[in-house]
Amino acid sequence: MEQPIRKKGILIANLGTPDKPEKKEVRAFLKRFLGDSRVIDTPRWLWLPLLHGIILNTRPKKSALLYKEIWREAGSPLLIYTKAQAELLQNLVPNQVVRFAMSYSHPDIPSVLAEMEAEGVTDLTVIPLYPQYSTTTTASIYDSIAKYYLNSQKIPTLHFVSDYSDNPLYIQLVASQIKEALKEHEIDQLLFSYHGIPVSYVEKGDDYPIKCQQTTKAVMQLVGDIPYIETYQSKFGPSEWLTPATDATLKALPSKGIKRVMVITPGFVSDCLETIEEIESENYGYFMENGGIEFHYIHPFNEDPRFAELVKTLAVEQQSNEIEKESL
Template identity: 65%
Template sequence: MEQQGKKGVMIVNLGTPSLPNKKEVRLFLKKFLSDKRVIDLPRFVWLPILHGIILNVRPKKSAKLYQEIWQEEGSPLKIYTEAQQKSLQKELADYSVKYAMSYSNPTIEQVLAEFDQQKVDDLTVIPLYPQYSTTTTASIYDCVTQYYQKKSHLPTLHFINDYCDHPLYIELLIKQIKKVLVQEKIDLLLFSYHGIPVSYVTKGDDYPNRCNRTTKAVMSHFTELPYQQTFQSKFGPSQWLTPATDETLKKLPSQGIKKIAVITPGFVSDCLETIEEIESENKGYFIDNGGETFHYIHPFNADPDFSRFLAQLV
């Protein structure tokens, strides 16, 4: 029986296909890439590309990649988000804690409806993106506000839009890095953040600055350790934030950087972009070009310390 309460917390992540097959991946990509916050192009330009090319080509390729990372219980992103929700519920016994996904089930609308049924009148929304961007955090804000535009009852809303340099978040990242440094000496620590198109930044998206603030806060504790900041997951022909993670990893060995650790501070759960893209594809680029040691520092995943941090945010 679900806890009845006046206060609620909703953590929100991107979402994931329900199964690693072409049909389900296509449904997920259709919803994701139809979001105007994600693809900021005129609809008459973008929709023919999406429906005419991308949704006919990309689902098959992406499905194969999802099959490589899929676990017995399902998608890693869903598994870890559920674990974070359950752990946070233990931390906040007086709250009703739920999780939602922007582009898959349970949807934001479905979860907000459940809070309505519980008569929650004080709701905290936490996007699971440490660095604010219009492409992620703002999209969740849009969805929440659109839901309540149609409702008579409006709870007191607390929307946590960023925690890029929150001391407890930085402390968790430092703890992860120290675990690697105890094991082996590295030549470089690489921060890899999900990229966005440069045009979004030109229009006012503060995302690069938020990433810089995270990196700077972490490196203030490792003043002697060389580091670089890069951006991954470029999609489409437009100019994205640079330097690119993949191109950087191809070049580092020729610069004498043979032992590295890679951390992805924009992700709080492992997913396709971390397990397949960083730990497999980009590791391959580094090793194939002469790299010797590649440590991938996993996100928080089911670490209860992360849930304790979320409880502090609430």
């Protein structure tokens, strides 16, 4: 008996961005983002009054000003680059349906899944654009996928890439970025900055810092023997977060004789507020104000076609694994 022909699809998913760099749109985005219990793992009875009573009435105005600084004519850098990555991937797999979606903004995951369902996709590979797994990011995307299909009559064959922190192609790509930059700049130290998470999440079982360490170690094995340090950025709220902190580290390095640094953010595959404003502007300022001489930032993959090749490989490997299982 002939097997039915499967129509394959690939969904790449990122965190999201406000629709506009305005207070109203930023508030709507933060409401969805900070309202996710995966992101803020605090009892709802305690967190939601604080979120709606204070944070959503104060933070949107400040955040909107920051978004305006990085906004481009075509929109948010994160949206621009995620869309470009989907287009590059589509060109590499013309026989598959490729789409992108956001966890907390448009196009949202349920809407895009509905579109792919309408196009007849029966074999779906989901690739979160977070190389290092965390409950705060990757697991949230998994939740959205599971929720969408919870009461569905038809569910496609699903493949989910949960982590590629030590994938050889990913490691080679990050290492090549560093090597290319080192050809042009002499530095005292290389700094890996990853997005931080609260320590309490790690204590509950999130192995995110282990994933970050795996990436750093594997990359440095290819880069070679140069001084480096691993830090965490983007702390939010009063709780204890992973350390050392990127900002505190950059403020202190010049006093230790480290005045020429190169910074890379391997956890981000596209430029966004946390890379352009926080690293390239804010933390650059901290370093230079405290005696730094040179600050070089290596941007994420953005529109690099090599990243699309990596995503294609991840998808094809997942799809091939399923075929192998069925043949056993």
